[in-house]
Amino acid sequence: MTALTGAEVSGYDVDVLVIGGGQAGLAAGYHLQRAGFVPGSGYVVLDANLSPGGSWQHMWESLHLFSPAGYSSLPGWLMPPSEGEDFPPAAHVVDYLSRYEQRYGLPVHHGIRADAVRRADDDPTGRLFVETTVGTWSAQAVVSATGTWGRPFIPRYPGMDTFTGRQLHSADYSLPEPFAGQRVVVVGGGNTGAQLLAELSLVADTTWVTLRPPRFLPDDVDGRVLFDVATARRKALDSGQRDTGGVTSLGDVVMVPPVHRARDRGVLVAEAMFDRLTPTGVAWADGTERPVDVVLWCTGFRPDLGHLSPLGLRRQDGHPVTVGTRAADEPRLHLLGYGDWTGPASATLIGVGRTARDATRQVAQLLGKEPASPVR
Structure with missing residues (x-):
């Protein structure tokens, strides 16, 4: 060396x-x-x-x-x-x-x-x-x-390079107003995806797609409970006890007020993840296609x-x-x-x-x- x-x-x-x-x-x-x-x-x-x-x-x-x-x-x-x-x-x-x-x-x-x-x-x-x-x-x-x-993460999907609309990661998102009147696909079943879907749905035509059905936490669970659960899991593992599953055993999406209101509006309905992007939208394996202006990747870091x-x-x-x-x-x-x-x-x-x-x-x-x- x-x-x-x-x-x-x-x-x-x-x-x-x-x-x-x-x-x-x-x-x-x-x-x-x-x-x-x-x-x-x-x-x-x-x-x-x-x-x-x-x-x-x-x-x-x-x-x-x-x-x-x-x-x-x-x-x-x-x-x-x-x-x-x-x-x-x-x-x-x-x-x-x-x-x-x-x-x-x-x-x-x-x-x-x-x-x-x-x-x-x-x-x-x-x-x-x-x-x-x-x-x-x-x-x-x-x-x-x-x-x-x-280090924002965006997975690779066929057709990404030919899609003529706009693609951005949640790290680049700030306000919903620039998306007013547009057709937006929100990708990701976690908290970020649910929260951005909630506010974008007020101004845009939104579609929510996730790899698996989103899991919503009970309405009375917030960060206090999540911290206690995560800590208990770590203590259990350190002492050789059975893995309790921690936070992931409870669910993925915290029902903060905007998400709660979106649920009341019937917005929190997720579709299966699309298979590819087309020049003008997204497409599923069964042949279904949907025109899209924006793909918002809420896919983590x-x-x-x-x-x-x-x-x-x-x-x-x-x-x-x-x-x-x-x-x-x-x-x-x-x-x-x-x-x-x-x-x-x-x-x-x-x-x-x-x-x-x-x-x-x-x-x-x-x-x-x-x-x-x-x-x-």
Whole structure:
């Protein structure tokens, strides 16, 4: 293995480097500071976004949380209530994350993208080098908290290249008004598909297609219940008990108010997934065709981990093998907030704090750092 030269390090040298300044990165920063790592020299957080708020600042405007503010908080500070609303909108979350960053003086550097993480040399206790848009950083440990927003997933279907209408992923959707009067196919049976169908159906001619019939959660189930169920499943698995199935055993779609209203209007009727796209629409195997102006792919995201490729980590089920949050092949690397494979409910506001705390404890132990008094 070829080591990088000192000139390539560009003078950025820290104990711990956190990649990603969204909810997972902020939770990591909070616990690193609480463990005694000094902001700036002990740890920094690099964020590709130009402003605070993580992926929440890019969400569609009508999006609301599944849970009340008090059940959607990062460690240390409860999210303030959203005035006049039981479930806070995305804009309220952005404001909360921005104030959280300021409240704890977290050293977040915005507008810096991490492109590659490499081992400095063959020494397993040596440093990791992180190549970024402003130079190369050197760290004893790295926490990757880049989430999934930067890697939207669209499956391949025959005819996609010849379809003359518009195709977009839910990540590119903001408001329903531009689709007024158009024929829109919404693809995907999860929460995003159901919520965007609900509001698009008010202005457009909509068709909902899913790979399998959508499963709706009971009306009284929200994010509080989902977090408890996910946590119970993780505890059961860790203790060798039978897999309860977790959240997936309950259903897929949370009946938030817009979806509830769409059900009352008779909108939540899904058709089987089409087989191909035609130049002017979509078609099924039985020969049925439908003219379409827009195909909206609500087909999810994949972990945004291209920066870890140089490490050559073993993969399982499409992501690096981990022990908790620690990469199985690289003890100096932790992956935080990507989904249940990095901790129960770790991709949620309330769930990421617990896994961030556990990751920080392991990092502190690795670096021989004694915990300090709690941050206030």
